[in-house]
Amino acid sequence: MAQSLTHGETALPADWRDLFALTKPRVMSLVVFTALCGLLAAPGSVHPVLAFSSILAIALGAGASGALNQWYEAGLDAKMKRTAGRPLPAGRLDPQTALQFGVGLAAFSVFLMLFAANWQAAVLLTVSILFYVFVYTMWLKPRTPQNIVIGGAAGAFPPLIGWVAATGSVAPLPILLFLLIFLWTPPHFWALALFVRSDYAAAGIPMMPVVAGETSTRRQILFYALIMAAGAIAPWPLGYTGALYGWTAVVMSAIFVALSIQVGMRKTGEGDPMQPEKRLFAYSIAYLFILFGAVVADHWFPL
Amino acid sequence: MTDQTPPDPQPLDEAEYRRRQRSRANLMGWLLGGLAFLFFFITIARMVVPK
Numbered sequence: 262m263a264q265s266l267t268h269g270e271t272a273l274p275a276d277w278r279d280l281f282a283l284t285k286p287r288v289m290s291l292v293v294f295t296a297l298c299g300l301l302a303a304p305g306s307v308h309p310v311l312a313f314s315s316i317l318a319i320a321l322g323a324g325a326s327g328a329l330n331q332w333y334e335a336g337l338d339a340k341m342k343r344t345a346g347r348p349l350p351a352g353r354l355d356p357q358t359a360l361q362f363g364v365g366l367a368a369f370s371v372f373l374m375l376f377a378a379n380w381q382a383a384v385l386l387t388v389s390i391l392f393y394v395f396v397y398t399m400w401l402k403p404r405t406p407q408n409i410v411i412g413g414a415a416g417a418f419p420p421l422i423g424w425v426a427a428t429g430s431v432a433p434l435p436i437l438l439f440l441l442i443f444l445w446t447p448p449h450f451w452a453l454a455l456f457v458r459s460d461y462a463a464a465g466i467p468m469m470p471v472v473a474g475e476t477s478t479r480r481q482i483l484f485y486a487l488i489m490a491a492g493a494i495a496p497w498p499l500g501y502t503g504a505l506y507g508w509t510a511v512v513m514s515a516i517f518v519a520l521s522i523q524v525g526m527r528k529t530g531e532g533d534p535m536q537p538e539k540r541l542f543a544y545s546i547a548y549l550f551i552l553f554g555a556v557v558a559d560h561w562f563p564l
Numbered sequence: 565m566t567d568q569t570p571p572d573p574q575p576l577d578e579a580e581y582r583r584r585q586r587s588r589a590n591l592m593g594w595l596l597g598g599l600a601f602l603f604f605f606i607t608i609a610r611m612v613v614p615k
Contacts, residue, residue, distance in 0.1 A: 274585050277588055308612065311613065314606050376603070
């Protein structure tokens with residue numbers, strides 16, 4: 262196994278906690294949950310062992326993407342307060358170990374998906390890992406403020422992969438769930454970017470508040486919140502979900518839009534505590550958890 | 565401009581080296597054991613579930 266962190270002439274083995282931190286466990290929890298909901302909302306039943314293995318494969322794939330992202334962005338992470346304590350910029354892990362760990366985990370996750378589910382799900386998992394690493398991390402993120410708009414597709418794959426792992430085919434509902442996460446990503450990340458703007462500016466990452474300014478970012482948060490709300494409610498009138506999901510989506514999206522209006526209409530000065538932005542960011546996470554929970558509840562206990 | 569010399573490398577902490585080696589060996593053992601079980605159960609599940 263790869264070694265890391267030289268102390269004098271000899272190298273210390275990497276601590277497993279640092280390897281675990283490379284996988285971005287907090288991001289992984291949302292990935293696992295949305296993938297599980299995609300799998301549970303699919304028609305038919307899946308053997309519990311195969312369902313568990315498919316979700317494990319998606320979790321490992323997400324972890325591999327996170328590890329490769331941190332490997333590539335170690336230099337940028339060192340310049341931002343929020344990320345300077347990560348294993349690579351903090352010097353607790355060497356880049357070679359991180360790269361080997363990420364590539365190995367990615368390959369294993371795809372193999373596990375192929376073995377436990379089907380080739381269609383394995384292909385989608387491969388595409389999502391490659392998209393996150395090459396398209397989002399390496400290409401879009403350092404170049405354009407639209408990075409998280411297009412890159413949001415990478416995070417939108419899990420429910421689709423979960424559904425395909427269960428059924429072997431794509432259907433309209435998982436595509437709408439993909440669309441929901443895709444449209445949710447800009448207001449979620451831009452709310453964060455507004456209150457860590459100086460961090461992104463210091464690292465030279467062209468996030469929307471850094472490039473287009475705060476006012477434009479706030480308007481775009483509101484714009485995306487409105488089309489996200491329409492996208493969230495859409496499965497109900499289109500007949501892919503029932504009233505349980507429909508009403509949950511209506512109420513939760515109305516609150517999301519209300520919080521976005523608060524953020525969208527605000528003007529801030531130096532030293533503003535950015536409470537509405539932090540509230541929107543925190544709510545957006547709960548929003549996705551509750552909506553995906555409602556998709557499953559609606560499938561199993563229709564009103 | 566001050567002349568900065570790099571800090572001396574820390575002396576190897578033998579106990580820390582052994583601790584990390586042991587914890588990683590333990591973890592690898594559990595992971596490989598878990599994977600063996602997982603692949604066994606996946607194989608059984610695939611035999612049970614009709615195509």
